[in-house]
Every structure is written in structure tokens, then in C-alpha cells.
Amino acid sequence: MTWRASISYFNFMAFRHSQVSVVADSVNISGQSNAIQFKVPECRLSDDLGLLFENQKFSDVTLSVSGREFQAHKAILAARSPVFAAMFEHEMEERKHNRVEITDIDHEVLREMLRFIYTGKATNLEKMADDLLAAADKYALERLKVMCEEALCTNLSIENAADILILADLHSADQLKAQSIDFINTHATDVMETAGWKSMIQSHPHLIAEAFRALATQQIPPIGPPRKRVKQS
Amino acid sequence: MTWRASISYFNFMAFRHSQVSVVADSVNISGQSNAIQFKVPECRLSDDLGLLFENQKFSDVTLSVSGREFQAHKAILAARSPVFAAMFEHEMEERKHNRVEITDIDHEVLREMLRFIYTGKATNLEKMADDLLAAADKYALERLKVMCEEALCTNLSIENAADILILADLHSADQLKAQSIDFINTHATDVMETAGWKSMIQSHPHLIAEAFRALATQQIPPIGPPRKRVKQS
Numbered sequence: 001m002t003w004r005a006s007i008s009y010f011n012f013m014a015f016r017h018s019q020v021s022v023v024a025d026s027v028n029i030s031g032q033s034n035a036i037q038f039k040v041p042e043c044r045l046s047d048d049l050g051l052l053f054e055n056q057k058f059s060d061v062t063l064s065v066s067g068r069e070f071q072a073h074k075a076i077l078a079a080r081s082p083v084f085a086a087m088f089e090h091e092m093e094e095r096k097h098n099r100v101e102i103t104d105i106d107h108e109v110l111r112e113m114l115r116f117i118y119t120g121k122a123t124n125l126e127k128m129a130d131d132l133l134a135a136a137d138k139y140a141l142e143r144l145k146v147m148c149e150e151a152l153c154t155n156l157s158i159e160n161a162a163d164i165l166i167l168a169d170l171h172s173a174d175q176l177k178a179q180s181i182d183f184i185n186t187h188a189t190d191v192m193e194t195a196g197w198k199s200m201i202q203s204h205p206h207l208i209a210e211a212f213r214a215l216a217t218q219q220i221p222p223i224g225p226p227r228k229r230v231k232q233s
Numbered sequence: 234m235t236w237r238a239s240i241s242y243f244n245f246m247a248f249r250h251s252q253v254s255v256v257a258d259s260v261n262i263s264g265q266s267n268a269i270q271f272k273v274p275e276c277r278l279s280d281d282l283g284l285l286f287e288n289q290k291f292s293d294v295t296l297s298v299s300g301r302e303f304q305a306h307k308a309i310l311a312a313r314s315p316v317f318a319a320m321f322e323h324e325m326e327e328r329k330h331n332r333v334e335i336t337d338i339d340h341e342v343l344r345e346m347l348r349f350i351y352t353g354k355a356t357n358l359e360k361m362a363d364d365l366l367a368a369a370d371k372y373a374l375e376r377l378k379v380m381c382e383e384a385l386c387t388n389l390s391i392e393n394a395a396d397i398l399i400l401a402d403l404h405s406a407d408q409l410k411a412q413s414i415d416f417i418n419t420h421a422t423d424v425m426e427t428a429g430w431k432s433m434i435q436s437h438p439h440l441i442a443e444a445f446r447a448l449a450t451q452q453i454p455p456i457g458p459p460r461k462r463v464k465q466s
Contacts (some may be wrong), residue, residue, distance in 0.1 A: 038383045038408050041376040045353035046278060048312045058308035058321065060291070073308045075291035079281045088291070120278035143274040150271045175271050 046119045053118040065102040080117045081139040125151040137171040149176035156183045162196030185215045279352045286351040298335040313350045314372040349377045358384040370404040382409035389416045395429030418448045
């Protein structure tokens with residue numbers, strides 16, 4: 001006898017990273033239920049495009065950086081980055097010559113950014129989150145940018161807090177900026193002693209002012225309405 | 234005061250289909266823990282490529298079917314289907330003329346197959362699972378094929394069971410074939426009365442034999458070694 005389950009509805013369970021990714025239990029027309037297990041292969045979109053990035057087949061544009069080159073695909077770069085889209089869709093040098101010269105991004109950082117463009121994933125964040133944040137900001141890759149912000153936030157320290165705040169401000173990384181200010185204010189006594197903080201007073205006084213505003217707002221006791229707002233109905 | 238959690242490890246929770254997709258709780262260096270919530274934008278790889286399929290920018294190949302045309306990208310077709318890869322990588326007509334003539338797939342079915350190639354998703358399975366199974370088999374899209382098998386299996390009925398078995402056999406859809414045989418044997422008395430079954434006796438006698446073998450194996454009581462095999466060590 002075939003084993004029959006008593007479940008009377010579809011039950012799709014997707015286990016990522018497992019071979020068997022979908023389990024369906026269905027009822028047959030006689031009212032009995034069959035346990036039907038289909039082994040649906042995992043979605044390979046990201047993997048397939050990762051291989052395409054590696055093997056460069058049918059590439060139609062060259063990205064040149066520090067004397068090294070990447071062969072890439074205009075369609076994919078433009079589909080993923082509005083900056084590449086503008087570059088290839090308008091009458092720019094890059095469109096005419098199918099070549100993009102990049103001078104302000106390191107070769108390894110560009111490789112990581114391109115891998116993200118093709119696959120949606122970034123695997124070496126911990127090593128180059130600061131440079132990658134700059135690259136992601138330049139090419140308007142919002143998801144990659146926040147992934148870098150998150151990686152940088154987990155490595156916030158007394159020593160680097162001022163530099164991270166400057167970096168976040170420079171690249172409009174709002175979430176990292178808020179976390180850096182919060183970190184600085186939580187460890188104010190220690191951070192104020194660092195070279196980074198002392199340098200920032202001269203180079204980025206508006207950030208000192210922002211940190212001050214945040215600290216002052218935290219410390220002033222509530223006046224008038226309670227701070228925990230009641231939702232308007 | 235900033236709210237602080239007491240959780241002492243990273244806790245990444247990805248909620249698909251929600252705006253806020255990652256929540257990280259991290260410990261700072263002083264041993265206090267900060268509740269850090271980063272709003273990481275969802276991965277848009279599938280959506281971005283879906284838009285690329287719609288807007289056809291930088292396409293380099295034309296797929297022609299029943300007088301209608303699709304503009305597509307060799308790189309993506311080849312990255313996703315080994316059949317397209319062979320077509321574009323070797324000295325075939327399609328490579329020389331950047332044009333593929335398709336005569337055996339309906340226009341709407343081809344559109345659905347191409348959307349799967351670009352996005353990894355298929356949204357109209359219930360309407361065209363049979364034709365799409367044939368197309369997926371032709372272009373070696375294994376995941377799409379099993380998705381079609383699953384959709385067809387949920388619609389198995391007394392009336393269509395014989396036809397579905399023939400279809401599954403024709404396209405080497407092994408999981409659907411096993412389920413069709415199981416369904417036929419569970420409803421043998423009714424299925425044997427259908428036109429489909431009677432026609433199959435003439436047209437595909439080997440499938441009748443396969444169904445018979447499955448039924449016989451189920452019904453014969455175990456002789457000799459137990460049916461639940463013990464693994465050889």
C-alpha cells in the first residue's frame with residue numbers, strides 16, 4: 001500500500017540550501033489524500049549568472065581598472081545599476097567604444113561589486129566594506145550599500161567610530177550614520193580622546209554638531225506630551 | 234536612553250515579501266548590546282532581469298515564433314539553458330544570423346518559458362503546464378520541468394490520467410510518471426473505462442505494462458527477504 005497522509009491542503013515548504021526544496025501534499029478526487037513529494041531543483045538564477053560573470057561569454061563591454069580588465073554584459077549592468085543604464089543608453093564615450101575606464105575603484109572591489117550585480121550576493125564584505133560602500137553608492141546599488149553599512153556597523157569601535165561617521169556622511173549612508181552617532185554618544189568619553197575625533201573637529205565640524213544634537217535630544221527630559229506616542233485613531 | 238537588547242549573538246532573520254528583511258542584534262565592545270535594525274532592501278535580481286526581459290534593452294538575438302518576435306539576450310539564454318548555450322556557442326545558423334526560428338512552441342508558452350529563464354519564476358503554470366513541460370524539456374530547464382510536473386500532478390483526474398502518463402513518458406518527466414501510475418492504479422476500475430486508457434492500450438502498450446508491473450509489485454505479498462531492505466554495510 002502506498003503511504004497516505006491525512007493532510008487536506010497544499011503544504012509547500014521551501015528549505016533553502018537543501019536538495020529537496022518543495023513538499024506537496026494533495027488530496028485526490030476521491031477524498032483520499034496522496035502524499036506527493038516532488039523534488040524541485042533549487043532556483044539557479046543567481047548561480048547561473050555568477051557563472052556567466054566568471055566565463056564572460058557573449059560579453060559586450062570591457063571595464064578597465066588599474067591596467068586590468070573585466071568583460072561584462074551591458075544588459076545586466078544596466079538592468080541592475082541605474083548609473084550603468086544611463087552610461088550605456090545615452091551618447092557617452094562608454095557607449096561608442098564599449099569600454100568603461102574606472103579610476104577610483106580598486107580591482108578587487110570592482111570584482112566584488114560586479115559579482116553582486118550578477119548574483120545579488122556579496123561574500124567578502126568583512127574585508128572591504130568601506131571601499132565597497134563607496135562603489136555601491138557611486139553605482140546606486142542600494143541593497144549592496146546597506147549590506148556594507150551593516151558590516152561596518154558590526155565593526156564599530158572606539159578607534160574607528162569618527163572615521164566611520166565621516167564615511168557614512170560622505171556616501172549618504174543614513175542608517176550607518178545614525179548608528180555611528182549613537183555609538184559615539186554611548187562611548188563619548190572614550191571617543192573624544194581618539195585622534196579620529198580630534199581630527200574630525202577640524203575637518204567635519206558639522207558632524208560634531210550632529211552628534212551634539214543627538215546627545216542633547218537624548219538627555220533632555222520629556223516636556224509636554226509623553227515620548228511614547230499614542231497612535232492617532 | 235537607547236533601548237538595548239540582552240541578546241548576545243547575531244540574529245539575522247530574513248522575511249521574504251516584507252520591507253524590513255534583516256534584523257541584526259550585535260554586542261558592542263564594552264559588553265553592552267545594541268539593538269541595531271538595518272532595513273536591507275530585498276534582493277532585486279529576479280525583478281531587475283524580469284524588467285530587462287520586458288524592455289529588451291541591449292538585446293542581441295531575435296526569437297521568432299508564429300510570426301511574432303521576442304528580443305532576447307544570448308548571454309542570459311545561454312547561462313540558463315544548455316540547449317541555447319550549444320546553439321549560440323557553436324557554428325549554427327542561429328549564431329550567424331542572431332535569429333532563432335521556433336516552430337513547435339506556442340507564442341504564449343515561449344513567453345512564459347523566457348520569463349522563467351530571466352526570473353527563475355513561472356506564474357501561469359496552471360494554464361499551460363502541459364505545453365510548458367514540453368518546452369522546458371526541449372531547452373533542458375530542469376527546475377521549470379519539475380514545476381510543471383507538480384502542477385499537472387495536482388490536476389490528475391480519472392479522465393486525464395492516461396494522457397498525463399503519456400505526456401510524462403514522452404518528456405522523461407519521471408516524477409510525474411510515477412505519480413500518474415500510482416494514481417491510475419489507485420483508481421484502476423474507473424480509469425480502465427476511459428477513452429484515454431483504451432486508446433493507450435493501442436498507442437503506448439509499454440505504459441500499460443509499466444502500470445501493470447507497479448500494481449503487481451504492490452499486491453504480491455513479500456516472499457523471502459523483507460521488502461524494507463536493510464542497507465549493505
